[in-house]
């Protein structure tokens with residue numbers, strides 16, 4: 001969690017840039033407040049009205065059924081998500097570009113709405129041909145290639161539940177997620193490209209499939225052309241299936257609450273949780289926020305840099321923009337390949353007008369220096385966005401001045417995998433911004449900073465960020481574990497959604513999100529659980545016990561620090577340290593690679609045996625502890641850890 005600097009509460013707000021404001025949908029705080037109040041007074045009326053932006057096969061009869069903590073939105077309504085993202089645009093915009101795709105090696109493709117529709121219909125028919133039925137879960141483990149959004153939209157079209165697993169995850173992480181969702185089908189590729197190297201996805205998928213009896217078929221996109229192992233009868237080439245499939249695939253009608261997807265995310269235990277989103281509410285959340293927060297216009301060229309393996313890619317590279325008939329840019333590879341100006345080159349090439357990226361990316365660009373930017377014409381940009389972690393005011397200001405040329409408002413959007421869509425964010429033409437603050441809740445969202453008793457904290461005091469009313473794109477449950485859903489989100493303050501974030505609210509009602517209060521670590525915006533990393537460490541034969549904490553990192557926001565005690569017969573060594581770092585990267589994926597492993601004889605524990613992570617965090621950050629240690633079992637342990645830290649530094 002970030003240290004909070006109280007000075008920033010006194011920062012003067014920056015008004016929306018005048019030229020942007022002139023053309024925006026909402027142009028003043030008053031207009032925002034009017035909409036906000038309307039939604040607050042009559043949420044069902046408000047969301048019922050917003051839901052008209054979806055194309056319904058049968059309109060909803062009832063807006064909300066709320067049996068805390070279970071919500072059902074738009075009951076009686078029938079629709080098809082894929083139809084909403086594609087078919088309904090064809091009458092007017094068949095030839096509008098839906099997707100510009102750029103490969104890491106510079107090749108590019110483009111798809112009109114008509115072409116994307118055709119590809120989705122064919123693949124949907126291919127899935128039907130493989131016996132995939134509505135309600136079946138389909139695992140997706142793919143690189144950032146056009147077949148990825150096509151696979152998602154094809155699943156949605158036939159009512160199958162997709163479960164995307166980020167392409168950087170290991171075989172173990174993949175098989176855990178496939179087994180939990182009981183996916184029958186896995187869609188992958190022979191490989192992907194990252195910084196010019198081949199990432200052998202099929203090889204990893206094969207390893208994962210060995211541990212997953214539910215998998216009947218594996219569909220493989222040929223991306224790299226490398227030789228891959230092949231199991232006849234189980235493995236099928238995507239292009240063979242598509243070649244045989246008809247492009248006629250009418251979109252059937254599904255209930256508003258039909259499950260759309262599961263997305264696994266890290267929580268406070270080692271077991272990843274499958275966040276379940278359903279159709280109409282989720283799509284509305286993604287569509288409504290894309291329109292409002294990006295102030296999207298018909299001629300925008302929109303680029304969200306997130307990987308579709310994460311929720312940002314789901315909501316803001318696939319469902320939100322396509323439901324709005326936007327033109328999107330999708331890029332396959334790394335931001336520094338072949339050189340550190342790849343993103344600026346892409347913005348210049350496609351004349352990107354809306355750019356949505358992570359705070360980590362912004363800090364990295366800043367560190368790489370302004371020369372990379374000066375070479376490119378970024379005048380097409382009109383709005384910038386950020387997500388995933390708190391953005392420090394210095395990075396915010398750099399983004400505003402150097403990338404946005406002071407003419408582009410910045411939307412610092414706070415939300416979570418669980419919320420499905422943005423919850424707290426400036427409206428770019430209306431909300432004066434304060435660098436580092438996600439500002440105000442969106443109309444329809446009732447957010448507050450409170451104590452555990454539910455009392456609102458005073459301006460400048462730290463509390464928990466909570467959401468008080470249900471919202472359409474909220475998660476419906478944790479797949480297969482409704483108890484965990486109730487416990488994690490709805491029991492700390494009964495009947496209120498607990499975000500797991502600490503925050504402050506200033507005198508203007510602006511919300512400053514400080515970071516997680518639980519054992520979730522955010523490395524480069526990627527959500528990891530300290531428990532998951534700990535269990536990876538203790539699966540190594542040399543490790544007896546492990547405790548994992550985060551320390552602040554200038555670029556990535558947070559970095560992973562592991563404290564490890566060894567089994568007898570094993571000794572501390574630089575080689576073992578490297579081996580343990582590698583072991584975590586192989587067990588979970590390279591995103592979880594620890595920045596540091598520190599050896600200890602014992603870990604500090606409370607009298608009841610709980611590892612005191614707070615103290616370890618202090619040791620990781622400052623090399624010692626100053627806080628209360630009265631419940632500490634053995635004070636000498638901490639002194640030793642601190643000493644070890646100093647020795648190793």
Ligand code: WTA
Nearest residue numbers: 387388389390412413414415416417513527
């Ligand atoms: C953090 C990502 C500060 C927060 C969409 C949240 C942020 C977690 C912001 C969810 C922001 C996200 N400012 N912190 N603008 N956006 N977070 O599920 O801690 O990967 O709880 O969803 O990211 O991460 P997740």
